[in-house]
Amino acid sequence: MTTHFxxxxxxxxxxxxxxWLLIHQQxxxxxxxxxxxxILVSLPVWETCRNQLETHLGIGIWLEPDxxxxxxxxxxxxxxxxxxxxxxxSDGRPYSLAYTLRRRHxxxxxxxxxxxxxxxxxxxxxxxxxxxxxxxxxxxxxxALESAFASFSGTYQRG
Amino acid sequence: MYRYNELDRRLVYERxxxxxxQVDRWQRGELSDEEFRPLRLQNGLYVQRHAPMxxxxxxxxxxxxxxxxxxxxxxxxxDRGYGHFTTRHxxxxxxxxxxxxxxxxxxxxxxDMHAIQTSGNxxxxxxxxxxxxxxxxxxxxxxxxAEILRQWSTFHPExxxxxxxxxxxxxxxxxxxxxxxxxDIGLRLRPGDGKEPRCDVIVGGGLGRTPLRGELIRxxxxxxxLLTYSEAILRIFNLYGRRDNPxxxxxxxxxxxxxxxxxxxAVESEWAHLKDGAGTLSTAEYDxxxxxxxxxxxxxxxxxxxxxxxxxxxxxxxxxxADRCVHGHKMPGYAAVTLSLKTPGKAPxxxxxxxxxxxxxxxxxxxxxxxxxxxxQNIILADVEIRQLFPLWEKARAFGLxxxxxxxxxxxxxxxxxxxxxxxxxxxxxxxNAIQEQFSDQKYLLxxxxxxxxISGCINACGHHHVGHIGILGVDRNDAEFYQITLGxxxxxxxxxxxxxxxxxxxxxxxxxxxxxxxxxxxNQRPGEKFLDTFDRVxxxxxxxxxxxxxxxxxxxSSKQSIPRT
Numbered sequence: 001m002t003t004h005f006x007x008x009x010x011x012x013x014x015x016x017x018x019x020w021l022l023i024h025q026q027x028x029x030x031x032x033x034x035x036x037x038x039i040l041v042s043l044p045v046w047e048t049c050r051n052q053l054e055t056h057l058g059i060g061i062w063l064e065p066d067x068x069x070x071x072x073x074x075x076x077x078x079x080x081x082x083x084x085x086x087x088x089x090s091d092g093r094p095y096s097l098a099y100t101l102r103r104r105h106x107x108x109x110x111x112x113x114x115x116x117x118x119x120x121x122x123x124x125x126x127x128x129x130x131x132x133x134x135x136x137x138x139x140x141x142x143x144a145l146e147s148a149f150a151s152f153s154g155t156y157q158r159g
Numbered sequence: 160m161y162r163y164n165e166l167d168r169r170l171v172y173e174r175x176x177x178x179x180x181q182v183d184r185w186q187r188g189e190l191s192d193e194e195f196r197p198l199r200l201q202n203g204l205y206v207q208r209h210a211p212m213x214x215x216x217x218x219x220x221x222x223x224x225x226x227x228x229x230x231x232x233x234x235x236x237x238d239r240g241y242g243h244f245t246t247r248h249x250x251x252x253x254x255x256x257x258x259x260x261x262x263x264x265x266x267x268x269x270x271d272m273h274a275i276q277t278s279g280n281x282x283x284x285x286x287x288x289x290x291x292x293x294x295x296x297x298x299x300x301x302x303x304x305a306e307i308l309r310q311w312s313t314f315h316p317e318x319x320x321x322x323x324x325x326x327x328x329x330x331x332x333x334x335x336x337x338x339x340x341x342x343d344i345g346l347r348l349r350p351g352d353g354k355e356p357r358c359d360v361i362v363g364g365g366l367g368r369t370p371l372r373g374e375l376i377r378x379x380x381x382x383x384x385l386l387t388y389s390e391a392i393l394r395i396f397n398l399y400g401r402r403d404n405p406x407x408x409x410x411x412x413x414x415x416x417x418x419x420x421x422x423x424x425a426v427e428s429e430w431a432h433l434k435d436g437a438g439t440l441s442t443a444e445y446d447x448x449x450x451x452x453x454x455x456x457x458x459x460x461x462x463x464x465x466x467x468x469x470x471x472x473x474x475x476x477x478x479x480x481a482d483r484c485v486h487g488h489k490m491p492g493y494a495a496v497t498l499s500l501k502t503p504g505k506a507p508x509x510x511x512x513x514x515x516x517x518x519x520x521x522x523x524x525x526x527x528x529x530x531x532x533x534x535x536q537n538i539i540l541a542d543v544e545i546r547q548l549f550p551l552w553e554k555a556r557a558f559g560l561x562x563x564x565x566x567x568x569x570x571x572x573x574x575x576x577x578x579x580x581x582x583x584x585x586x587x588x589x590x591x592n593a594i595q596e597q598f599s600d601q602k603y604l605l606x607x608x609x610x611x612x613x614i615s616g617c618i619n620a621c622g623h624h625h626v627g628h629i630g631i632l633g634v635d636r637n638d639a640e641f642y643q644i645t646l647g648x649x650x651x652x653x654x655x656x657x658x659x660x661x662x663x664x665x666x667x668x669x670x671x672x673x674x675x676x677x678x679x680x681x682x683n684q685r686p687g688e689k690f691l692d693t694f695d696r697v698x699x700x701x702x703x704x705x706x707x708x709x710x711x712x713x714x715x716x717s718s719k720q721s722i723p724r725t
Contacts (some may be wrong), residue, residue, distance in 0.1 A: 014383040068636035090197055092320030096397045099317050104432055119188075120181065120198055121581070147180070152173050154166050158437045 008141040010122075011110070011132040013149075015141045018134065020060060020081060040083055043067045048077070062114070065093035069100060076107050083134070086115035095128045102129030122148040127155065160222045161306045161451040165270040170314070171268045172224050174275060179261040180203050187642030201281055201319065203249075203274025205261055208581050212251045213260055214277040215267060215595050217307040218531040219287040219329075220248035224519035227530065229270045231515035236279065237263055241511040242380055244500060246578070246623055247326070248532045249277055250288050253579050263286075267475055275313060280321045282312035282393070283298045286328045288336040289533035292452055293495050293541045299348035299356040303448035304385055305439065308348045318393050322400035323408035325393070331356070333652075339535065340364050340654040341608070341626060343410045346385070356382040357507055357682040362392060363414030366620035370656035376423035382445065384430075387438040389431035413480055414711035421435060451616075456527050460492020464546045479601060480552055480563040483544075494545050496526075498538040498555055499562040499570065501596040506534030506588040507573040525551045534623075535572055537565065568610045568677070569595045572623050576633060577640070578617030584615035585633025590614055597670040606676060610690045611650070624648070625656035628690050629676060636665055642669050644677070647694050661703055664709070675705045 009018040023041045041049070046061055053059055053067025060081030061072060071078075082101060084094040095111065101107040112132040113125050119139055126133075128150055135141055163171075178198070185195040198344070199205075230250055233241050237259050238252040245251055255263060267273055271450060285308045291709040292300045312318070318325070323504040330337035331348035333415070339345030352359035357381040359590055364373025380388055392410075397599040401407045414422045475569070486495040500520060501507050510518075518538055522530045525547050526540035533539055538560075544550060555561040564570045574580065576587030591614055598604055613627030617634075622632030630645035641663035646659030664672050679702050684693050 034706060045724070069543075089194065090320050091402065092318070092322075093402075095317040096394050099394075107569050118194060120194070122322075124319055125318035135679075151177050152170055152314065156166075156170075156313055156317075157315055 007114075007134045007137050008062065008139070009112075009132060010141060010144060013145065015145070020058075022062060022154075039079065043072070046075075049070065050102040057156075060112075063094075065091055065096065065097065067097075070095065070124060073105055076101075076105055076109075079107075079109055079111040081112055081132075082107060083112040083114045084130075086117055087112060089118045089121055091116075093136050098125070100130045119144050119148050123151040127157075161218075161302075161448070166620045167310075168271065168570050170269070171271070171275075172313075174202075174267060174273065175261055175264045178264065178413055182257065182261060193546070197320070200279035201276055202260070202264070204257065204279035205538060206581070207253065208577075209258070209259050210254045212579070213255045213263060213274060215244070215250045215272060215274045216284045217248045217250060217253070217272075218309050219285055219291070219300070219302060220289055220534075222530050222532060223270070224522045224528050224530070225518040226270045226272055227515045227522070229266060229272065231519070232513035232514065233266055233340075234512040240513075240515065241509055241666050242515070243506065243575060244510060244536050244538070245533045246574070246621060247284055249284060250532075251575070253575070261551060271440075275360050278324075279319075280323050280325075281615065282315065282317045282321075282325045282327065285309050285312070286326070286334055286337055286342075286534060286673070288330040288591055288670060289531045289535075289539045290336060290486065290541065291331070291531075292454065293488050293490070293493070294332050294336075295489050297331055298333070300452060301329040301331045301337075301348055303445060303455040303645065304325055304348070304356075304382060304450055305445070306348070306378075306451070307330050308389070308497075311389075315414050318397060321393070321397055322402045322664070323410075324403060325396070325410065325553060326697050327389070335652050335654070338623070338626060338650050338654060340463055341366055341370070343396075344374065344389060348382070351379060351381065358382055360388060360392075362426075363411040363419075365409050365411040366618075366623060366625045367409070369409075369411065369617045370620070370625040372655055373411075374414055374419040374422070374571075376419065378424060379703075383453050386433060386440060387433040387436060388426075388430055390438060391426045391433055393426050393459060394429055399425075406645075419544045421650045436655065443650070451454055454527065457493065457542070458544070460490075460546070462491035464492070468546055468550055470549045471664055476547060476563070477552055478557075479605070480561055481548060482563065482605075483563045483565045483567065485548060488542070491610050492545055494543050495564045495705065496540045496543050496548070497533070498521045498530075498540065498560040499565055500537050500560070501562050502562060502593075503562070503569065503599060504592055505559075506575070507571050510538075514558050514560060517554070517560065521551060521554060521560075523527075524692050528540050533641075535565075535570065537570070563601065564604060566609045566611075567604045568612050568629075568673075569598050569604060570605055570611075571595075572611070572613040573616075574621035576614070576622075580616060582619055583633060584618075584635035585616050585642065585666075587614045587622060587633055588618040588641060590631060590633075590642065590666060593654045593666075593670045594673055597674060607681070608689055611648075612673070612679075613648075615717055626650050626654060627657065628694070629673065630657050631669065636663065640666050642666065643671060643705075644676070646699055647691070649691060658699065672706055676702055679705045 042058040062083045113130045113136040140149045184190045206213040245250045327344045328337040328342040328461045329346040345361035347359040360377040361373035484497045527542045531539040573591045577583040614626045614631040615622035615624040626648045632643045643663040645657035
């Protein structure tokens with residue numbers, strides 16, 4: 001089963017159309033692959049179906065905060081997008097996953113915050129390496145672009 | 160003390176602008192209560208029993224006279240003319256209104272103060288020894304690294320939504336006056352080879368519902384690695400700490416569950432990626448910070464003062480005060496002085512606006528313009544010339560700041576309790592006052608000597624009851640206020656939590672229970688023996704027997720039932 005996203009996706013200082021489709025886990029069955037669209041697959045789907053997805057153009061992975069990164073590190077160059085889900089905006093684990101992917105593993109693709117993504121956390125998300133933000137559908141993208149990414153003009157942290 | 164640079168100041172003002180806008184959106188209904196909650200908490204704003212409470216940070220307890228005057232003015236203008244110093248060096252205003260908070264924060268910003276991260280599931284205000292920099296037993300002044308930690312932890316983007324709150328304490332002396340064994344991270348500094356500070360890293364300590372002494376996971380960490388090592392601990396906690404149950408979400412539970420060795424191994428593995436990286440501290444940074452705390456205004460003074468000796472001989476009240484409230488200093492002819500906030504009949508830690516201004520004046524006149532807040536909820540003037548002690552005492556006395564009981568039974572640590580706090584199960588201030596009334600004889604108190612009595616109004620243990628020699632914990636028993644007593648807790652290098660002595664007491668029974676405990680001590684005391692030494696020697700049984708002498712045997716033996724389950 002697939003889901004078309006209905007959220008506002010912010011990237012590079014603009015609201016863009018989200019062309020990616022989310023492929024849900026299907027009880028161990030191979031997913032239905034949409035040939036001409038880029039797809040995001042969950043970690044379990046990736047782990048069971050990676051060979052089948054070998055030739056697909058446009059693969060991204062969808063991570064939950066309790067997913068361990070170890071198993072996907074060798075595959076990072078395959079992913080154009082890594083989406084990390086915030087089940088609740090107050091769940092801070094995606095920040096550490098994002099940091100680790102960007103800084104330690106030098107992930108160069110799109111790092112997308114998905115789920116309970118709210119205006120007031122966008123600055124911190126961008127600080128740890130997220131560069132795409134699938135705003136929760138009730139959030140105002142214009143307001144976010146106007147002010148949320150410039151909360152502070154400097155930081156204390158280095159490196 | 161540390162003075163803000165342009166970046167510090169700009170960030171604080173930007174924070175106010177951000178918060179003002181968040182308050183506006185919340186008032187317009189664009190932010191839900193749930194979404195606003197962590198935002199307001201990270202700006203120190205609680206919704207409490209009677210009114211919102213604003214908690215203002217006093218980083219590692221250091222405060223200037225100008226800052227005290229600002230707090231005094233805020234107290235008058237926005238509150239009811241007083242504030243409350245907590246066990247974590249913070250000042251709380253209990254009667255502010257939410258809409259005023261951005262304006263209050265703006266007034267604070269003008270004197271380089273803020274309420275950032277004084278609450279919420281983030282890294283809180285770093286605490287330290289109130290005699291830092293002046294204590295004769297100090298190895299390493301912890302303040303430069305405390306300030307470095309303050310900056311690093313402020314708005315750390317990765318660690319603003321931790322599983323639970325996170326407290327760091329740092330000290331560098333022999334006695335450990337910062338309770339480092341009972342913090343999420345406790346840092347003990349000492350001189351390594353070549354005098355370079357080194358750091359013992361303790362993790363997973365904490366009071367609250369499950370009091371656990373921390374585990375030492377790293378000895379002799381060179382100071383350059385303090386931030387990277389802390390980052391490794393925080394990342395492990397952020398990723399693997401429990402988020403399903405707030406009572407199981409503190410670092411102590413993770414350390415306890417994984418075990419010290421496995422947790423230490425996880426931290427070391429994480430740290431291997433960070434060691435010597437961009438977060439490593441340079442000597443230049445350390446020196447720049449250390450220069451902020453170097454005190455150069457000391458004069459060459461004689462280590463004794465004949466006039467002081469004469470005053471002590473001729474004035475008993477002054478001598479009593481000097482005996483309890485004046486402390487040693489590394490510089491000859493100087494002393495540190497405790498201004499007590501434990502006036503009988505007042506809430507421990509409470510301070511009026513008038514008193515804040517008096518402390519500011521005293522700091523300017525007698526102590527190089529600064530003061531410190533201690534976790535015992537008193538104020539310290541750290542750099543007083545001993546030849547000025549008498550006039551200082553006279554002025555402090557006029558403002559009710561010279562109660563001569565520091566370190567004695569009535570110098571209690573006490574949380575605001577059920578009178579103010581939403582979490583409390585029972586009142587604590589009234590218990591403190593009742594005990595002060597019971598023990599009003601200064602001679603008797605002096606004869607009892609050093610005795611820590613700590614009171615918390617609920618199991619969250621803000622009043623540090625676990626580490627009091629005598630601890631009192633308010634519990635709710637069928638909607639009535641009861642008080643459980645623990646004995647044998649202690650701070651310092653041998654810090655540990657006390658043990659519950661038996662079934663809890665009704666409020667009216669508590670002063671009598673404390674009297675009995677003290678009697679068992681004096682009955683069993685060897686000459687000169689301190690309370691804890693007697694307790695350790697004779698054990699809890701004699702105390703238990705006396706406390707429950709007039710209760711049925713069955714009840715006395717049912718003590719385990721009153722220990723809260725974790």
